[in-house]
Amino acid sequence: MAPIAMRPVNEPAAFPDGYAVRPERKNTYKIAQIGADGIGPEVINAGVQVVHAVAKKVGMFKVDFTELDWSSDRYKKSGSYVPADYLDILKQHDAIFFGAVGAPDVPDHISLWGLRLAICQPYMYANVRRTKVLPGTTSPLSNLKPGDLDWCIIRENSEGEYAGHGGRSHRGLEHEIGTEVTIFTRTGIRRIARYAFQVAQSRPRKHLTYVTKSNAMRNGMVLWDEVIKEVAKEFPDVTMDSMLVDAMTVRMTLDPQSLDTILATNLHADILSDLAAALAGSIGIAPTANIDPSRTMPSMFEPIHGSAFDITGMGISNPVGTFWTACEMLDWLGEHEASKILMKAVEQTCADGIKTRDLGGKADTQEVTDAVIERIRAL
Ligand code: IPM
Ligand code: MG
Numbered sequence: 001m002a003p004i005a006m007r008p009v010n011e012p013a014a015f016p017d018g019y020a021v022r023p024e025r026k027n028t029y030k031i032a033q034i035g036a037d038g039i040g041p042e043v044i045n046a047g048v049q050v051v052h053a054v055a056k057k058v059g060m061f062k063v064d065f066t067e068l069d070w071s072s073d074r075y076k077k078s079g080s081y082v083p084a085d086y087l088d089i090l091k092q093h094d095a096i097f098f099g100a101v102g103a104p105d106v107p108d109h110i111s112l113w114g115l116r117l118a119i120c121q122p123y124m125y126a127n128v129r130r131t132k133v134l135p136g137t138t139s140p141l142s143n144l145k146p147g148d149l150d151w152c153i154i155r156e157n158s159e160g161e162y163a164g165h166g167g168r169s170h171r172g173l174e175h176e177i178g179t180e181v182t183i184f185t186r187t188g189i190r191r192i193a194r195y196a197f198q199v200a201q202s203r204p205r206k207h208l209t210y211v212t213k214s215n216a217m218r219n220g221m222v223l224w225d226e227v228i229k230e231v232a233k234e235f236p237d238v239t240m241d242s243m244l245v246d247a248m249t250v251r252m253t254l255d256p257q258s259l260d261t262i263l264a265t266n267l268h269a270d271i272l273s274d275l276a277a278a279l280a281g282s283i284g285i286a287p288t289a290n291i292d293p294s295r296t297m298p299s300m301f302e303p304i305h306g307s308a309f310d311i312t313g314m315g316i317s318n319p320v321g322t323f324w325t326a327c328e329m330l331d332w333l334g335e336h337e338a339s340k341i342l343m344k345a346v347e348q349t350c351a352d353g354i355k356t357r358d359l360g361g362k363a364d365t366q367e368v369t370d371a372v373i374e375r376i377r378a379l
Pocket of ligand 1: 112270
């Protein structure tokens with residue numbers, strides 16, 4: 001892999017300030033709160049506390065959370081994760097603050113399509129996953145210093161391998177068939193590529209790496225490459241390179257400093273973002289933003305981790321992923337100052353060693369939450 005000249009790392013903006021559609025600053029933001037399953041409600045409850053604290057600190061806006069019971073429990077009682085008019089309900093909000101979905105007694109593909117994809121797939125075509133090594137967390141890569149790994153993964157969120165096309169026939173017979181058809185559209189690729197370039201442009205290094213597998217997948221992935229290269233011409237100030245997805249795992253592990261903004265398909269980015277979270281030290285800290293760049297629908301913000309039924313109700317889940325998620329949400333709403341204060345308070349808390357067990361600490365969820373609130377007040 002060829003070395004790339006990189007500009008020095010500064011504090012990158014979470015979301016580009018030059019969005020096509022800028023946020024509308026409000027006195028009160030209405031947020032749909034969906035804790036959903038497992039530890040989801042616990043971490044979202046912690047997140048709500050810190051958002052109120054940081055709003056109070058900034059003193060310019062309030063946040064009004066509406067709790068929605070959309071979850072596997074609702075599904076088991078009523079046969080549906082969401083009411084029929086769920087998109088209309090969501091539309092009345094400025095953002096969605098989401099915990100985790102998945103229950104041991106519901107097949108994963110039912111819960112995923114019933115709730116998370118039902119909400120995100122129609123409009124939120126950009127999934128943004130930032131990764132960095134936070135103070136107080138240790139990367140398994142022994143030579144990595146904080147700042148060496150600072151990535152923003154842009155995941156195509158509405159088509160590709162998750163398009164939902166396919167079927168099964170000849171059920172139970174020896175020659176049973178199951179197909180899962182990957183769909184790429186010019187429109188879908190162009191819009192995600194534009195968004196990824198905007199994000200890359202907003203970060204100091206102005207560099208985008210796009211991930212592909214067009215050596216083996218000779219149709220959709222070749223279209224993917226072609227459209228991304230076309231879009232690149234609109235962003236002459238952003239440098240670009242490409243990686244085959246298999247080689248990308250090697251580069252992420254052996255040469256993490258060479259990467260900044262990463263664009264990948266739905267499935268490739270799903271896999272690479274777990275690797276990214278692990279390399280940064282913990283899956284418990286990473287945020288996800290499901291963005292509708294057109295702002296037609298509210299965007300949805302969730303920690304990257306799952307519902308973790310094994311520790312549900314024990315009060316020990318790590319709320320940091322949700323706090324960082326809340327920072328992303330505040331940024332998307334245009335409340336950059338609040339976002340920065342919250343992130344600083346989280347970093348200070350981690351640096352002071354107030355961490356949950358998954359990060360090698362002793363604190364429980366509420367202790368970490370209280371520590372962050374204390375630091376917000378003191379900042
Ligand atoms: C993620 C998750 C989901 C996905 C799972 C729960 C289906 O891994 O958000 O990355 O693959 O999209
Ligand atoms: Mg995943």
